[in-house]
Amino acid sequence: MTPQTTAGNDVTPGDPVRLGPVTAKNRIFLPPHGTNYSEVVGSARLAEYYRARAAGGVGLIVHEAVPVHPSGARLSGKVHGWRPESVEGFARVADAVREHDTRVFVQLYHVGRQMTPGKGMRSAWGPSARQCPETRSPVHPMTVDDIDEVVEAFATSSKHVSDGGLDGVEIHMANGYLLTAFMSAFSNFRTDAYGGSFENRMRLPLRVFEAVAAVLPDDRALGTRIAAEEMINGGLTVEDTCEILDYLRARVRIDYVSLSLGNYAAHENVVPDHSFPPVFNARRADVVRASIAPVPLLLAGRVRDAADAVRTLTSGAADMVGAVRPQIADPAWARGVLGRHGGRRVRPCVYCNQDCRTNLGKGLPIACSVNPEVGSTRPPDPVAVEVTRPLVVIGGGPAGMTAAIEARRAGRTVTLFEEQVELGGQLRAAVGARARGELGDYLGFLLDEVKNSGAEVRLGTRARRADLPVGADVVVATGGVQRVPDWAAAARERGIAVHAGWDVLGDTAHDCAGAVVVVDDGEDGWAMASLVDELVERGASVTLVTEAYHAGHLLPPLSVRPFHARLEKAGARVVPSRSVLLVEPGRVRLVSTVSEAPAEELAFDTLIFSGGHEPDPRDLGEWSRPSGGSVHVVGDAYAARGLGTAGREALEAVRATTAGH
Incomplete structure (x- = not known):
């Protein structure tokens, strides 16, 4: 089949696609994502991770973001693209995927003002001293010499990618990182040649593309990732993004565009949880794709399964579809989309962001809540030995x-x-x-x-x-068994109904009329949030009481803001920094956990606790000692x-x- 660059009604996920000088065997890609599996020169673990996804059928892998300069190396566990030794790491990945005919591009970036400085680093770098609203890191306004150094670092890192035998480079211009920060009036307040007018704000990205194109061989692809919108007041809009891409395409080679959304000030859009609708960025993708055609558009973001992938391609929203977390959950997800799974059910991602994204923020290797192989410290035995013990x-x-x-x-x-x-x-x-x-x-x-x-x-x-x-x-x-808070047990002894959150979830007919008070008693994560979301779905008027400073502090960080947005939209009330002192019929008395403020009372028709679990004490003696x-x-x-x-x-x-x- 002759590869095409455009999608439409007659396109299937299994069709090849041209990305400049490179052809991908199908239209499924693995977007770049941090793993913390690497070392500064790559690692066998990272190469094996990519090998498994290549074996799973994906046509293109975009290697996790590689910092090009020491000032932009935000996280541990990253390949350092500016080091000559990185060539070895890139070559290891090339060797790992070669037998599966999967193409590999490397995303190059500088984290910019969104970096949290670590040991030996004085501050983040950015176009201006204005801090990122999320990280609040001090920012060094880059000098022209700094800018020159970063441009050269992009070129050096690109040459290392090519020397390592990989197929292309993706320049990261999305999500508030350095190049976005220069392009956006939200973060660029310079008054020199790199700020102010549109052309001035585009000067650094243009220089980076020119420098990379000068060292990248003609048979390697050169693409970019960009956010359709920054999703914050004063940030880049979809119209701005189209103008940026038109400006660059008129001056430099861009073989494809990969579309993202948001920046760190709207970080939940970058890694959306289960509360976001499927393929939620498709509407914006339609606009961008119409602007850049015939340049191929790559799209990811809550593409859950084959139906989502086919719908995205046949609608013309994108020319390739990608999914990160589903391919963490099941390395052979692409085969499932392509209908080549041999009848085996695809292991589904639940979009909880719990062990994948949250681990990254802790500096830990990624794991997966539904795939125990990912993050396991005990690999399977390389030698199969029969074990007869039951x-x-x-x-x-x-x-x-x-x-x-x-x-x-x-x-x-x-x-x-x-x-x-x-x-x-x-x-x-x-x-x-x-x-x-x-x-x-x-x-x-x-x-x-x-x-x-x-x-x-x-x-x-x-x-x-x-x-x-x-x-x-x-x-x-x-x-575990449900842990009943002391206040709830005391109320039950006096004949007052206090319901356990898990019981309410399991009983769809549970009466939620009137005022519903939910008391979080230490389970301030997904269990609590799921309970409150469900009560709202049932039409309840909810007041959430928590001992924490804010509700949901144990949720994955990128899910906290969407949870609070849902609470606000539903009209739910949150009472933070309070614990239960006493329950009386129809009323619960609360005391502050941070001050000596007078106790306050809430009226309720239904009182529910969202408590934690603990090991069943019956098992402690029964199974404490082995027997044979x-x-x-x-x-x-x-x-x-x-x-x-x-x-x-x-x-x-x-x-x-x-x-x-």
């Missing part, structure tokens, strides 16, 4: 199901005990929140995997030590934590019981 899994929540699935893959004989009449554990309750529908997709995936694994499942049965085969290895994944085989306590049965931790511990426990570990 394995018993106690508990059928996400951790227990993961353990059973992994053990069956290793050829183990598995019996899974679940005390309830259905598998799912806390995940089944969470699915009761309509806004978290993708959790239901993940539950369905696990149920299918358990069914297809051939594990023996005993429902409605609480396992006892005496029931287990002699010498069996045991994985205890009994989850090994015993591994995982997930919330060990300590109440998150979905991703439970899955990784289950996987690693099974691998620890396998010969060779």
Whole structure:
């Protein structure tokens, strides 16, 4: 098939596409995203990560953003593009993907004023001294010598990419980083040749493109990533973006445009969570694509599955479609979109931003809440050895199901005990929140995997030590039990109804009429937010009380602002820095956690607590000592934590019981 550059009604995800001098075998790409898997010269772990996605069928990989200059190296775990040694790291990636005919471009950037300075760094660099509203880092207004140095660094890094055997360079002009900061009147207050007029604000990006084009061989692609809008007052609009691209295309080679949205002051648009609609940037993409045609447009952002990908391509919104988090969750996601998954169900992303994006902010390698392989510290045994000891899994929540699935893959004989009449554990309750529908997709995936694994499942049965085969290895994944706050227990003893949030989620017929007061009692993350979102969906008038300074402080950082926006839109009230002193019929008395302010009262028709979980005390004695085989306590049965931790511990426990570990 002759590759085309444009999409439309007759285009399919499997069609090849030309990106300047480079042809991608299909129209699915892996957008750039941080992993913290790298070292300053690359790493085998990062190359293997890309190899797995190339094997999964993707046509183009855009390597995670590579800083071009020491002043713009914001995070650890990054390849340093200005170092000659980076060539080795790029070559390692090229070698890893070559057999799969996948093209690899490298995104080059300078983080600019959005950097948080680390050890040995005096300040962030930017066009002006004005700070980023999000990071609040002190900013050094760049001198002309600084600007010259950065331009040269982009060229040097581009040559290293080419010397490493990769296929192209993507200049990062999106999301408030250095080049965006110069282009935007939101961040550029200079009065010299690099500020003021449109042409002056475009001077640095133009110089960067000219410098890169001068060193990049003709058979390498040169593209850019740009935000359709900055999504803040005074920032770049979609009309500005079209003008910027027209200006550059008239002067330099641009083989493709990859479209993003937002900057750090509107960061939730850069990495949208589940609350954003599918392919939410498509409307803006239509405008940009019409402006730049026939230059190909690449689009990502909540492209969940094959239906989203096909709709985006056939509508003409984009010429390639990408997805980061779905391809973290399932390296073979592209094969699923292409219909080449062999009937296997795609492991779905739930867009929680919990273990992928949040880990980056902590300087940790990315992990995944639904794929325990991502972030696991115990790889599979390279030598398959038969293990004849049976394995018993106690508990059928996400951790227990993961353990059973992994053990069956290793050829183990598995019996899974679940005390309830259905598998799912806390995940089944969470699915009761309509806004978290993708959790239901993940539950369905696990149920299918358990069914297809051939594990023996005993429902409605609480396992006892005496029931287990002699010498069996045991994985205890009994989850946690609801922790009832003291104030709620005292109110219940006096006959006052106080409902647990998980019970309300699981009961769609629960009466939410009148005033509903939700008291967060330490579970100030997705469990609380999902409960409040669901109550609002049911039409409740909600007041949220929290001991924290603000609601949702345990949510992933990029989900806090969207959560508060939903609360405000629904008219929900938030009462921060308060704890419950006393509950009386129809009234709850609150005291401040930060001052000696007088107690205040709230009236309620329904009172709900969103409390945490803790290990079931019944399991502490029952499974504390092994009997013949090994015993591994995982997930919330060990300590109440998150979905991703439970899955990784289950996987690693099974691998620890396998010969060779």
